[in-house]
Amino acid sequence: MPPIVDPKKCNGCEGREESFCEEACPGDLMYVGADGKSHCHATRDCWDCMSCVKMCPRNAIETRIPYQLGYHKARLTPIMGKNSITWKCTDIKGQTVTYKYRNRLDIKD
Amino acid sequence: MPRMTHNPQSLDAIETVRVDCDILIIGGGNAGCFSAVEAAKVDPSLKVVIMEKAQIMRSGACSAGMDAINTYIPEGKTPEDLVRWCRSQVGGGPIREDLALSNAQELNESVDDLERWGLPILRDENGKIRYRGAWDISIHGEQLKPIMAEKALESGAEVYNRVACTQLLMDKGRCVGALGFGVRDGKFYVFNAKATINATGGAAGLYKSYTADATDCHHQIWMCPYCVGTGYAVGIRQGAEMTSMEQRWVATRTKDFCGPVDTISVGYKAPIINAKGERIMQSRYAHLGADKAPRYIRANAPMEEWLAGRGPTYCDTRGMDPKLAEQMMTDYLNERPSFVLFLASRGQDPTKEPIEIYGSDPYIVGGHTQSGFWVDLCRMTTVPGLFAAGETAGGNPNKFVGGCAAEGKLALRGAASYIMDLVLPEPDPAQVAAEKARVFEPLLRGADFDGLLALEMEERLQRLMDEYAGGTSQFYRTNEERLDYALKHIAMLKDQAKYLKASDLHDLMSVHEVIDRLDVAEVLCHHLKFRKETRWQGWQTRSDYPEVDPTYDCHVESRKNLATGEIETFTRPYEQLVPGDRYKP
Numbered sequence: 001m002p003p004i005v006d007p008k009k010c011n012g013c014e015g016r017e018e019s020f021c022e023e024a025c026p027g028d029l030m031y032v033g034a035d036g037k038s039h040c041h042a043t044r045d046c047w048d049c050m051s052c053v054k055m056c057p058r059n060a061i062e063t064r065i066p067y068q069l070g071y072h073k074a075r076l077t078p079i080m081g082k083n084s085i086t087w088k089c090t091d092i093k094g095q096t097v098t099y100k101y102r103n104r105l106d107i108k109d
Numbered sequence: 110m111p112r113m114t115h116n117p118q119s120l121d122a123i124e125t126v127r128v129d130c131d132i133l134i135i136g137g138g139n140a141g142c143f144s145a146v147e148a149a150k151v152d153p154s155l156k157v158v159i160m161e162k163a164q165i166m167r168s169g170a171c172s173a174g175m176d177a178i179n180t181y182i183p184e185g186k187t188p189e190d191l192v193r194w195c196r197s198q199v200g201g202g203p204i205r206e207d208l209a210l211s212n213a214q215e216l217n218e219s220v221d222d223l224e225r226w227g228l229p230i231l232r233d234e235n236g237k238i239r240y241r242g243a244w245d246i247s248i249h250g251e252q253l254k255p256i257m258a259e260k261a262l263e264s265g266a267e268v269y270n271r272v273a274c275t276q277l278l279m280d281k282g283r284c285v286g287a288l289g290f291g292v293r294d295g296k297f298y299v300f301n302a303k304a305t306i307n308a309t310g311g312a313a314g315l316y317k318s319y320t321a322d323a324t325d326c327h328h329q330i331w332m333c334p335y336c337v338g339t340g341y342a343v344g345i346r347q348g349a350e351m352t353s354m355e356q357r358w359v360a361t362r363t364k365d366f367c368g369p370v371d372t373i374s375v376g377y378k379a380p381i382i383n384a385k386g387e388r389i390m391q392s393r394y395a396h397l398g399a400d401k402a403p404r405y406i407r408a409n410a411p412m413e414e415w416l417a418g419r420g421p422t423y424c425d426t427r428g429m430d431p432k433l434a435e436q437m438m439t440d441y442l443n444e445r446p447s448f449v450l451f452l453a454s455r456g457q458d459p460t461k462e463p464i465e466i467y468g469s470d471p472y473i474v475g476g477h478t479q480s481g482f483w484v485d486l487c488r489m490t491t492v493p494g495l496f497a498a499g500e501t502a503g504g505n506p507n508k509f510v511g512g513c514a515a516e517g518k519l520a521l522r523g524a525a526s527y528i529m530d531l532v533l534p535e536p537d538p539a540q541v542a543a544e545k546a547r548v549f550e551p552l553l554r555g556a557d558f559d560g561l562l563a564l565e566m567e568e569r570l571q572r573l574m575d576e577y578a579g580g581t582s583q584f585y586r587t588n589e590e591r592l593d594y595a596l597k598h599i600a601m602l603k604d605q606a607k608y609l610k611a612s613d614l615h616d617l618m619s620v621h622e623v624i625d626r627l628d629v630a631e632v633l634c635h636h637l638k639f640r641k642e643t644r645w646q647g648w649q650t651r652s653d654y655p656e657v658d659p660t661y662d663c664h665v666e667s668r669k670n671l672a673t674g675e676i677e678t679f680t681r682p683y684e685q686l687v688p689g690d691r692y693k694p
Contacts, residue, residue: 002325002447017111018293026163026172027335028271028292028615031112041615044327047334048447049173063447066325069365070454076446085251087442091453099439103251105227 002046002063003030003053005038009060012036021052021061054078110271113295113614116552123549125297125541128269129533130158132524133286133302135274135340136309137165139510140499142257143219143517144306144524145266151525157266160287160300162309162618163335164270165258169310170333170500171510175250176372176444178230179509180213181220183240188213192687194244194694195507198403199356200645201691203664203683204479205504207486210687212508215515220246222514226256241376243694251443253510272298273618276544277305277343277495280534284347284495288544292618297545303531304494304524307344307482308517310336311358311474311500312629314622316580317571318470320365331360331367332472340501341473341481342625345632348671350483350491352503352664352681354629355636357471358478359408359585359647364421364467368441368448373424373464374400374407377437381411381466383419401694404477409647412468412584423463434460468647470581473629475499476513478648479506480633483666483681487523488516491668494527496520504664551611551620560610563619566602570626573598578634579650588653592638599631632667632676639665639678 005021012032013019021038022030030052033039038061040046046063053061062075071092079086083104090096117123132148134141137159148157161168182191191213196202224230229249231239238246262268271293278286278301286302313332320326328334345351361370361381373379380388380400389410390399397406411422426434437459441448452459475481481503482490489496497503498520499513508516554560574580577595579587606624611617642658643651664681685691 023164024167026168026333028163028618043325045334046325047173047328047330048445049167049333050446051167051172055167063450065366065447065451065454066329068324068326069320069329070451071456072454074450074453074456076450076453078446085442087446087449089449089453092456097438099435099442101249101439102229103249103443104256105224105229107225107227 002043002048002066003040004062004064005040006060006062007037009058010037011058012038013057020055020057024051024055026051050078054080110291110293112293116613117295117549120546120549120553123295123297123545125299125545127299127301127536128158129301130156130267131303131528132157132521133300133305134159134266135287135305135307136169137161137258137261137268138169138308138310138499139171139257140513140517140520141306141308142261143514144308144498144521145261146264147518147521148266148525149264151522153265155525158300158302159261159266159268160272160274160289160298161268161270162273162292165261165268166255168254169336171254171257172333173445174443175248175253175510176440177241177245177247177376178220178511179245180216180507180511181238181244181246182213182217189687191244193689196687196691197694199479199506200403200405203662204506206684206686208484208505211486211519212505212512212515215518216511219514219518220511223256226260228253228256247440249443269298273621274309274339274343275548275621277347278536279347279540280537283493285534286536287343288541290548290617292614295614297548299536299541301533301536303528303533304496306496306498306520306524307340307501308498308520309340309501311472311476312336312338312341312626313472314567314571315473315574315626315630315633316470317575318367319581321571329365329367331362331369331469332474336500337622337626338473338629339622339625342628344482344490344492344495345628345669347492348669349495350666350668351632352481352483352666353479354473354633354667355640355649355665356478356480356645357648358474359471360404360469361408361411361466362469363448364465366448366451367469368445370424370466372440373426373437376440377426377429377433379424379426379429381422382425382463383414383422385419389414389422405645405648408468409585411466412647416584422466424466425463426459427461427463429460431460468581468585471579471585473633475501475503475505476508477506479504487526488520489523489527496524548621549617551609552617554610556612558610560608561605563609563611563616563623566605566609567623567626570602570623570630574630578637585647586650586652587637588651589638592634595634596631599627599634603627603631635667635676635678636665
């Protein structure tokens with residue numbers, strides 16, 4: 001079921017010409033509907049690259065593994081830092097693991 | 110980019126945008142970004158334009174990130190050593206050693222560029238780069254694509270995001286740019302350039318993925334599904350010579366998810382086992398190098414086990430130290446993050462339960478295997494003015510991130526010297542008008558038109574290729590009769606393109622993507638038909654010619670005859686430039 005947008009959190013990036021998720025999606029799959037919320041118009045075509053999830057400023061998008069391949073309801077959430085990323089993963093048994101590492105070097109020009 | 114709210118009612122209502130430049134780069138991925146950066150170094154006055162189907166910050170094969178740079182030459186080894194390894198990985202060749210060597214000579218500098226730009230490369234306590242195999246180094250590459258894209262933008266290249274390429278712009282047999290349309294704004298774009306670098310991705314989605322049988326599972330594939338082979342298709346249509354299209358990239362992947370397996374089996378030394386717990390690489394492929402056997406052997410091995418009734422197959426991660434397992438999960442989070450989610454969705458701890466593996470659907474790529482344009486050392490294709498870099502340039506396998514970056518630089522240097530004293534010709538109005546009409550026709554056919562959806566044709570093609578041209582369901586095997594059947598039906602599909610219709614711009618993109626896939630699939634089948642032997646099991650298996658035949662120790666080439674429309678196949682000799690045993694690294 002990739003990706004799921006939480007309409008309570010999503011505001012369609014009000015004020016932006018296009019929302020962050022529709023800007024990021026390499027497959028041109030996201031759009032802001034008449035309801036002012038983001039949607040994915042072809043979930044079958046999603047690559048699960050999670051670019052939209054990482055870009056969302058309101059943490060309103062979640063990637064799910066299609067049920068045909070994995071069971072309900074594991075979660076994986078990225079929290080983007082300035083030069084690091086933190087991932088929280090919860091499995092179907094409710095166990096949570098956190099991974100944090102640096103994804104950018106500090107470059108002094 | 111603002112979205113077009115209503116479909117245009119007529120061709121006249123569609124705005125045409127003309128952009129003149131010195132060098133056009135089609136595709137703002139790895140190779141394309143490096144071309145742009147190199148242009149600013151070679152000559153800052155060059156006007157460089159990037160035409161990108163998505164948004165370059167998170168587009169294409171690198172959009173999810175990367176966990177390793179698979180080729181970085183360590184101290185004490187030489188570019189020639191890397192070519193020897195490349196050659197052995199494709200069963201002793203034939204490869205283009207001239208191209209491989211020139212990439213190898215540029216490669217470390219390109220990786221160093223990435224580190225200077227902010228990419229974390231993992232080092233040990235003495236500051237030495239940490240190798241996880243003979244040539245590959247670990248990175249935290251979650252930000253790889255944004256880092257490259259930022260540098261391309263800083264270089265001054267003008268980027269046109271969300272513009273899909275549909276055709277090359279030609280002038281008396283010479284490529285002078287490209288044509289395409291805005292997938293958001295619905296405008297028609299004419300890029301007029303003195304030289305064009307074709308740096309799109311490879312081709313995914315020619316074959317059916319074995320998970321495509323159910324809702325939302327269609328794109329559980331390894332290669333970026335938005336790379337559909339457009340770069341190859343636009344060249345094929347202008348009669349460019351293609352090389353080694355029959356050398357398909359098939360890899361062992363995690364079953365049902367299609368995530369990388371070398372990360373586990375080579376990087377973390379988890380042996381490949383079958384259902385009986387036998388270490389199959391050691392027991393059956395010791396004579397070929399066991400776990401270090403050539404990549405096609407490793408890709409084919411699990412499938413042979415399934416065929417012989419000894420599946421499922423696994424990477425035995427049981428007993429892996431939890432710290433090491435955490436590192437492995439971090440690698441995945443850097444490249445295919447949803448694999449960690451996939452394991453969680455099965456409630457699976459890999460230190461207690463092995464990770465199941467299986468073969469992938471086949472892809473056409475020039476970065477891992479060597480399908481693509483036949484190019485000269487300057488990376489110019491046989492179409493003057495058209496250069497190729499990365500996945501589209503053929504003959505030179507195992508390029509990966511560093512090699513594609515290096516090739517982006519080399520292609521730019523080739524293009525920059527080619528355009529010296531060249532005058533930009535005026536675009537041919539008849540050609541522009543004809544392409545504009547062809548591009549938008551499926552959108553203008555109207556809601557009542559009794560036609561076909563791109564999706565219907567895509568699925569028909571994918572099933573055809575899977576069953577007749579050696580897909581996963583057939584354990585990669587094909588024969589003369591099946592290929593003839595595939596070619597007959599591809600011809601019918603090509604004829605049916607006149608029934609394709611689109612209800613919006615996204616659909617229109619899908620329509621042109623499936624048309625591009627048909628052109629690539631046709632050429633691929635001709636190549637598979639020509640090579641009447643089995644040189645690389647799994648990548649190229651002919652059940653009617655199961656042995657290696659020395660007659661085919663050469664490059665298989667093709668070219669579309671522009672007068673007849675036929676695909677003509679022929680050979681070019683293999684030239685060994687780097688001394689040594691071809692079959693050994």
